[in-house]
Amino acid sequence: MGEQEADTLTQTVKEFDRLLADKNYRAIVEEPRKSKFVVVLGQLNDEPRIKQLNEIGSSILEIEKALKNQAASWTQDNHMQLGSHLRNSE
Numbered sequence: 001m002g003e004q005e006a007d008t009l010t011q012t013v014k015e016f017d018r019l020l021a022d023k024n025y026r027a028i029v030e031e032p033r034k035s036k037f038v039v040v041l042g043q044l045n046d047e048p049r050i051k052q053l054n055e056i057g058s059s060i061l062e063i064e065k066a067l068k069n070q071a072a073s074w075t076q077d078n079h080m081q082l083g084s085h086l087r088n089s090e
Contacts, residue, residue, distance in 0.1 A: 012040040016049060025056050 001009075016037050019028050027033065034057070041050045 009040050009044060012036055013044070013046070013049070016041070016053075020052065025060060028053065029057050029060050 015033075016028065019025075028037065034053075037049075037053055041053065
């Protein structure tokens with residue numbers, strides 16, 4: 001491994017650790033950063049960080065799914081209330 005490649009790997013790990021310390025989970029899983037983390041952590045066989053990256057990704061997906069479900073439920077409830085209001089006003 002060349003010095004430049006080692007520097008890149010080190011900088012990428014430092015970036016991951018900084019974002020993790022800052023609890024900036026969204027930035028960790030945004031592309032192209034996420035792919036860079038996957039490649040570098042895989043090259044280093046850094047199992048603890050790979051596990052953290054996977055857990056963060058799963059958590060973000062669960063949160064996004066819950067938010068979408070809540071938004072859909074809210075929209076449906078509002079349509080039902082509007083329809084009921086319109087029927088009652090006729």
